[in-house]
Amino acid sequence: MSVSTAIIIIIMSVVAGAFAWAMRGTLLGGEKGAMLPGAVLGMMFAFVCGSDVVSGLWFVPAAVGACSMFLGGSQTYGETISLTFSTDKRERIHGRIGLCVKGAVWFGIFAGLVSLSFPAMAGKFSVADTIVLTLLIPVSQLIGFILLNYLPRKKEFLKKYLYFSKDRRERWGGLLFVCLAVIIFSAVKKEAFAVIMTVCGMAAGGLGFFIGNLLQTMVPDEKTDASSDGKKRKFAFIGGWKLMEFTFGAVGSGLTAICFCLCYNRFVDNYVDAIVLNSGVKGIFSPETGRLLTFIWLLILCAYTLVVSFTYDKDSRFAKAVKAYDDLLILPVFSYFPFFLAVSGITLAASLISSFLIIWVLAEEFLFATDKKNDVPRIDILKIVLAVFAIAALCYRIFLDRTLPAFVVFALYCVLYEASAIFVFFGEKQFKRDALKELALSGSSELSVRICSLACVIIAVAIGAFIFI
Numbered sequence: 001m002s003v004s005t006a007i008i009i010i011i012m013s014v015v016a017g018a019f020a021w022a023m024r025g026t027l028l029g030g031e032k033g034a035m036l037p038g039a040v041l042g043m044m045f046a047f048v049c050g051s052d053v054v055s056g057l058w059f060v061p062a063a064v065g066a067c068s069m070f071l072g073g074s075q076t077y078g079e080t081i082s083l084t085f086s087t088d089k090r091e092r093i094h095g096r097i098g099l100c101v102k103g104a105v106w107f108g109i110f111a112g113l114v115s116l117s118f119p120a121m122a123g124k125f126s127v128a129d130t131i132v133l134t135l136l137i138p139v140s141q142l143i144g145f146i147l148l149n150y151l152p153r154k155k156e157f158l159k160k161y162l163y164f165s166k167d168r169r170e171r172w173g174g175l176l177f178v179c180l181a182v183i184i185f186s187a188v189k190k191e192a193f194a195v196i197m198t199v200c201g202m203a204a205g206g207l208g209f210f211i212g213n214l215l216q217t218m219v220p221d222e223k224t225d226a227s228s229d230g231k232k233r234k235f236a237f238i239g240g241w242k243l244m245e246f247t248f249g250a251v252g253s254g255l256t257a258i259c260f261c262l263c264y265n266r267f268v269d270n271y272v273d274a275i276v277l278n279s280g281v282k283g284i285f286s287p288e289t290g291r292l293l294t295f296i297w298l299l300i301l302c303a304y305t306l307v308v309s310f311t312y313d314k315d316s317r318f319a320k321a322v323k324a325y326d327d328l329l330i331l332p333v334f335s336y337f338p339f340f341l342a343v344s345g346i347t348l349a350a351s352l353i354s355s356f357l358i359i360w361v362l363a364e365e366f367l368f369a370t371d372k373k374n375d376v377p378r379i380d381i382l383k384i385v386l387a388v389f390a391i392a393a394l395c396y397r398i399f400l401d402r403t404l405p406a407f408v409v410f411a412l413y414c415v416l417y418e419a420s421a422i423f424v425f426f427g428e429k430q431f432k433r434d435a436l437k438e439l440a441l442s443g444s445s446e447l448s449v450r451i452c453s454l455a456c457v458i459i460a461v462a463i464g465a466f467i468f469i
Contacts, residue, residue, distance in 0.1 A: 001050065006261040009048050010254055012463045016040045017253025019456035022245045023417045024073075026453070027424070031073035031334065032361040034106075036413060038062075038069025039358050041253055042114050043406060045260055047467050049268065053276045054121075058406045060281065061117045063342035063353035068113040070335045071137070072106030074327070075172055079165040081244075084213055096210060098164025098172075103209025104202035105175035107252045111201025111259070112182035113339070115194040120343045122274035123282030125189070127344075130284055133185055134340040138331070140181035141174035148173025193267035200259035208252030216244035242449045283345030290346035297337050297349060301357075304333045309368045334361075351403045356393040359416060363390045366420070376427035382420060389416060407468035414457045414464075425450055 020037035027033070042065025046058035080102065083095025116133070119125065125133070149170040152158035163170055179198055186194035219240040260268070275281070283290060308326075311319035322329070338357070341349035363386035366379065376382075389412065396402060404412075425446065 001048065001261060001264045005048070005050065006264075008463065008467065009044055009261065010257045012460065012467060013041060013044050013257035014250045014254040015456050015463070016044065016460045018246045018250035019414070019418075019453060019460060021249025021253075022242060022449075022453055022456075023421065025242065025245045026421045027417065028362065028365040029073075031070045031330065032365070034069040034073030035066040035334070035358055035361060036417065037249060037253065038065035038067070038110055038114075039354055040410070040413060041065050041110070041256065042117075043354070043410060044257065044467075045114060047406070048260060048264060049272045051272050051276055053280060054272050055406070057121060057275070057281055057347070059347070059351040059354040059403060059409075060121055060342055060345070061114050063350040064117040064339060065110060065114045066353060066358060067335045067339035067342065068110045069106070071109050071141070071178065071331075072102075072175060074331075075102050075106065075175065076165055076168040076170065077102055079168055081213060081216070083164070084217055095164065096213060099209040099213050100206040101164070101176070102172050103248065103252065104206035105172055105179055107205025107208070107256060108179040108198050108202035109175060109182065111204070111256050112179060112186070112194050112198030113343075115197035115260075116182070116186065116191065117343055118193070118268060118271040118275075119189075119191055121281045121345060122271045123278055123345075124191075124274075125284070125343075127284045129189065130340065130344050133343065134336060136181040136185060137178055137339070138336055140177040143174075144177025144180075145171060145174035148176065193263055196263060196267075197256075197259060201256050204255030204259070205252045207255065208248045208250075211251055212244035212247035215247055216240040219243055239446075239449065246452070281345040281347055283347070285344055285346060290341075290344070291348055293341055293344075294346060294349040294352065297333075297341060298352075300337070301333055304329060305364065347403075348397070351397055352394065355404050355409050355412075356390060356397065358413060359386065359393055360390040362417060362420060363387045376424055379427065382423050386416065386420065405468070407464055410464045410468060411461055414461055418453060418457045421453065422450060 017037055017040070020040045023036060024033035039062045042061035042063070043058050045065075046061050047055050049055065077099060080095050080098040083091045083098070086092050086095070120130070148162060149172070152162040153170070162173075164172070179202060183195050183198050186192070186198070217240065285293065307322060307329075311322045334357075338349065338353050342353060363383070366383045366386060393404065393412075396404060
């Protein structure tokens with residue numbers, strides 16, 4: 001790999017990571033919001049390889065990246081961040097340690113699982129290996145949650161040191177055990193690349209969250225930073241919370257990309273040669289079986305969507321049960337099962353995950369929303385547009401049996417997410433010029449955030465055109 005190629009990919013990862021992470025905090029949070037940065041970074045890694053064959057399979061690491069980042073999105077960190085604003089030094093340190101841990105496991109899982117997608121594409125894993133790897137994720141997650149999160153919550157002494165929230169349920173322990181499971185699996189399979197990437201990903205995520213929060217606590221925020229007389233403090237170009245998101249995404253993504261580039265000649269090059277020799281992905285299932293498994297997943301996704309949509313704002317016993325056990329439902333549908341399909345080399349599933357699913361989770365957020373998004377004027381237009389794009393991506397892949405080009409998908413990521421954010425932003429101001437002018441003069445950072453996000457999109461699409469085309 002040339003130095004110039006590495007620099008371009010790293011810059012692209014920083015910009016795209018910053019945009020994707022900030023977008024997660026703008027439109028849809030939680031697990032689904034984390035899929036965008038995972039898909040974007042996974043796509044970047046495929047194009048580092050400099051091989052037309054591997055670049056043509058960009059959707060495999062993109063799909064694995066989306067499913068792995070989804071896991072980290074289950075964490076809660078709002079109350080952890082609040083600790084870092086405490087006047088008590090111990091609470092501030094405790095909060096920052098918690099953010100480092102949560103950022104570490106988030107990027108550690110992503111880096112480890114995406115790095116395993118390359119030997120998987122090279123045909124180094126059997127059916128048994130793939131099943132074991134997939135099952136290790138929920139099993140290790142459950143064990144870690146019980147040992148480091150559930151039990152300490154009941155013991156005041158342990159809770160003091162291992163709990164980083166006041167009332168919300170912690171989950172970092174389960175994700176830490178997933179990182180350990182990935183490391184152990186990789187060590188047993190003699191995949192040093194995945195071990196290195198997991199450790200470096202943990203360092204990148206931990207440092208990214210730490211730096212982001214450090215900046216967050218230094219910048220006045222118009223929503224919370226008011227003086228004793230109730231007047232807002234000095235205007236910050238970007239509010240603290242959004243600055244943290246931009247920084248976390250940029251630092252975590254950039255450092256992970258640097259690690260990937262440094263490992264390329266020693267490890268990745270061998271996978272690329274094997275993939276080229278096989279003339280593509282060496283899947284562990286026949287095309288017919290892969291297609292059947294993909295349609296089973298789509299049916300499960302459809303069933304989940306229907307159940308959630310019909311119970312979203314209901315108060316029946318069944319609706320309450322669905323909401324109570326949503327964690328048990330959502331993880332297999334959006335993470336465990338699709339991850340298994342992608343790492344198994346089922347190209348149909350991987351391409352649908354990296355194109356249709358990333359657009360669908362955004363469309364779903366608006367189609368079934370009952371919050372303030374429904375109060376935005378002309379919101380039905382946005383709902384229709386997003387639904388059309390999602391369905392079109394699905395039909396294009398299934399009925400035409402063709403995969404959308406990487407640049408088209410990347411551009412759709414950027415344009416649809418940013419356009420939706422801009423639509424909601426202007427819609428909340430009733431599309432009135434006077435309201436926007438008043439907002440700009442008030443010193444609010446809302447407008448500058450959208451400008452920065454749009455700048456990231458323009459830069460990312462420009463660099464993407466150079467990389468992908």
